[in-house]
Amino acid sequence: MPTDVSPSDVVPTDVSPSDVVPTGVVVPRHSRRLRRVGSYLALTIGAVVVLAPIYFTIVNSLLPPSELAHQPPPLFPTNPQWHDYSLAWTSGHLGRYMATSAIMTISIVVAQLVTSVFAAYAFAFLRFPFKRTLFLLCLATLMIPFEVTFITNLDTVSSLGWFNTYEGLAVPFMATGFGIFLLRQAFLQIPKDLQEAARLDGYGHWRFMLRVAVPLARPSLAALGVFSFLAAWNQYLWPLVATGGTSPLDTVQIGLKQLVGTSAQNIPIALAGAVIAFVPLVILLLIFQKQLVRSLTAGAVK
């Protein structure tokens, strides 16, 4: 410990008093309030920047065509044109696109939950030969992006007669290494005592899985479900190539591409379409923010 400390070392001069909160020293109330106002101001600027694109989309989707090119761009639709939404839904086929997306997404989510619960249960509770190898194989799928395998998957789906069908859209995504990993972790948290107790009560594996393991792993199941929903709903490459791009089985994402491609007069309709396609996910985020965060950061924790 150096003993000859100059005063300037003890009280750094480049630090403003409001930054320093030494123990026992009371920071003037007004400076604390000032800092809080500053924080809110900075956060609000950030929020405005992040939300501005979405806000302008909503405003523009409600403008009559004559006001679209107005300079400066209107900040508020004084005369909202709701019929762009009904046009997007009907003649823009958004209704049909949404139905296709919903069917595809729900099939994928349900299938992934079931296959992940089954496989994770085997890895967590059962003893069998090649367990480690098979688990590593499941993890290895995480390293092979779908962009690498879609070339052959296109052939496979076509030869099964699934080109441009719901099966073709959903079946390639029935299982997920991420889901197996996540649920295995959750199952391994279940205390050994509980398994013993259930066994003494005469629970077989199926009953233990459905009555004990799955209910206890609910948070992880929810995280996986939300993650799968987001990934499936927002898919782009596969629905594009597996339906040929312009078919009755287009998902919302591909439908938006068709809407963008049409004339400039249809811009409000395309924007209304984007808002409609975005809404289910905003609802998802509002309800399941915690689960979504959990699943997105699952890989970050060791």
Next chain:
Amino acid sequence: MTVTSLGVQSGAARGRTARRSRLLREAGLAYLLLIPALAAFGAFTFYPFFRNFKLMLYETPPVPGLPAHYVGLHQIVPTLTSTQFTQSLLTTLVFVVLVVPLSLILGLVLAVGAHRKLKGIGVYRMIFSSTVVSSVAVASVVFGTLLNPVVGLLPWLGINPSPPALENSTWALPAVAVITIWQFLGLSFIIMSAGLQSVPDELLEAAQIDGAGAWTRFWRMTVPLLSPTIFFALVVSTIYAFQSFGAVDILIGYQNAANLHANVLIYEIVTTLQMENNPGAAAIMATVLFLITLGLTLLQMRFLERRVHYAN
């Protein structure tokens, strides 16, 4: 311990058979439970992955109708050295460099900003996370309009490149990068926030008491403590950025992508497969993408291992 009585011995033997049959049943159940997942992986992940290596050996002539013929390894070098592919790889690298650092920095800044106890902070966190749920198509429609030369914000701001941003070889790729940064921002914010929550508050408070200013605290404390998180976010968003495709497909399109230097890797693979009908060359490019992903994942795993090592 020796077993002498015959009765006990046969009892033990019976116990062994019972145990063996229970193990057998357990293994049977395990395989039954694994079949759905393994069948799906086999058919739609491993089979197509390995078939890429076979496809590479066949070339499809550019003339439609002619069958693919075996060329062995002779297709690999020409494909990898073709200007089309090298340009696409370069485009993708530029794209990754444009997207990843900015989305990480912005995500970190927002995360640090929102990491404080304030009334209503949950609303801000929700807003900052929100772009994570935006699909590439939604983001493309949103920004496609903002970048529109007549309707959008740009003409009002006095930024009016000619030809328009999305038809301009200088601005097309940066425009797509801006869209992607916005889309990645939510994920980056979420990962950084989770990392910040694991940094002990006392540490930062102690630094504050010691007189470290906000700037010093950020660079000397937050960033080093957060380095594993930042590294994770870096790897994840780099992998995602290499897989970007939708915005180019929607906003720039097949005719323009190559001319405007916006033909990212996936776009090149898709056009090679669907427009040029050459699965062999597409498989070679897809394998390059796989190797990039693999390298990044292994890097992340080694980093984690080292960290675990240090922690012990």
